Amino acid sequence: QRIAGAGEVLAEIQAEGTALEAGLRELAGLRECVLSPMEEDYWHCRLMPRSTEDLRPAVHELAARQGWRLRELGLRRLTLEDVFVHMTSGDEEMEGWE
Secondary structure (H helix, E strand, O other): OEEEEEEEEEEEEEOOHHHHHHHHHOOOOEEEEEEEEOOOOEEEEEEEEOOOOOOHHHHHHHHHHHOOEEEEEEEEEEEHHHHHHHHHOOOOOOOOOO
């Protein structure tokens, strides 16, 4: 089963790494950002929200504003197992999951 609205954003963005990381970390509602380099100056971005808010519109707007090429933008929805692991790990940073 899935939790409606909850999930992490997966994106592939072509940009300079330092500027990309700085821009993504300024997104409201972002809890964690993990970047992995890819070919041709693309970065695989894994963005975890603080709550159940969908970060995709904000990521799209940021990429457009900065002139970054956005090759992929998707949502990996959290399963009940993901929520269970979150609740039993003692991670209290995420809001809106109680």
